[in-house]
Amino acid sequence: MAVSKTSAAAVPEAYPRIWAVVAAIPAGSVLGYGEVARRAGLARRARLVSKALNAAPAKLKLPWHRVLRSDGRIAFPAGSESFRRQARLLEREGVSVVNGRVRAPRDVAVADLDDWLWRR
DNA sequence: AACATGACGTATT
DNA sequence: TAATACGCCATGT
Numbered sequence: 001m002a003v004s005k006t007s008a009a010a011v012p013e014a015y016p017r018i019w020a021v022v023a024a025i026p027a028g029s030v031l032g033y034g035e036v037a038r039r040a041g042l043a044r045r046a047r048l049v050s051k052a053l054n055a056a057p058a059k060l061k062l063p064w065h066r067v068l069r070s071d072g073r074i075a076f077p078a079g080s081e082s083f084r085r086q087a088r089l090l091e092r093e094g095v096s097v098v099n100g101r102v103r104a105p106r107d108v109a110v111a112d113l114d115d116w117l118w119r120r
Numbered sequence: 121a122a123c124a125t126g127a128c129g130t131a132t133t
Numbered sequence: 134t135a136a137t138a139c140g141c142c143a144t145g146t
Binding site (some may be wrong): 032033034037044045046047048049051053054064067068069070071074075076077082083086099 | 126128129130132
Binding site (some may be wrong): 045048 | 140141142143144
């Protein structure tokens with residue numbers, strides 16, 4: 001079979017790992033793009049995470065809304081459709097979002113504490 | 121190869 | 134906390 005080796009895989013090797021990490025984020029908790037990248041063994045590739053999420057098959061039903069910027073803010077343009085959808089999905093899980101920024105939750109599991117440490 | 125762009129991050133002021 | 138600047142990585146011109 002004539003398999004073309006010149007072209008890289010349509011789906012980057014790293015995407016599945018990124019998806020797995022995102023899928024593992026428990027409801028009510030959130031993670032930064034950079035953190036997701038690190039957990040997927042892809043340090044310093046936060047931007048790749050956003051790309052992977054954008055390319056993720058809807059079939060996977062990933063909790064993409066649980067991924068925020070390192071400062072706790074939604075990465076989409078304020079007021080945009082995606083921005084509001086994400087805020088709504090988070091609120092739905094009990095995560096308070098004020099002015100596009102996630103506020104500290106009432107109680108966070110100790111294991112996820114680190115993820116809630118946006119310097120403040 | 122230079123330059124621009126982006127669902128980003130960190131340091132500095 | 135906010136605004137700026139610069140760094141990083143991948144992709145497309």
